[in-house]
Amino acid sequence: MPKASSNSAAASANSLTPVELPQSYEAALKELDGLVMGLESGQMPLDKLLASYQRGAALLALCRDRLASVEQQVSLLDNGMTTVWKPE
Numbered sequence: 001m002p003k004a005s006s007n008s009a010a011a012s013a014n015s016l017t018p019v020e021l022p023q024s025y026e027a028a029l030k031e032l033d034g035l036v037m038g039l040e041s042g043q044m045p046l047d048k049l050l051a052s053y054q055r056g057a058a059l060l061a062l063c064r065d066r067l068a069s070v071e072q073q074v075s076l077l078d079n080g081m082t083t084v085w086k087p088e
Helices: 004-016 027-042 046-080
Strands: none
Touching: 027 046
């Protein structure tokens, strides 16, 4: 019987729909900045504070992932250069 209750808990957790993250780094950063300002104000109720913190953590992870991806692409491009560019 305990197994059935754990399955129902997992099923209810899976039924939660995740909130979509922004498509661009810039939009995520802008939203994150707004969340930080709200958190720093000290005027949020506790439940909204927690939700904002969770959203901020997701946005921060998205921004870090996008930056890491761009850094990797730049590194690949740098490694592919055959000559050093010298400004005139």
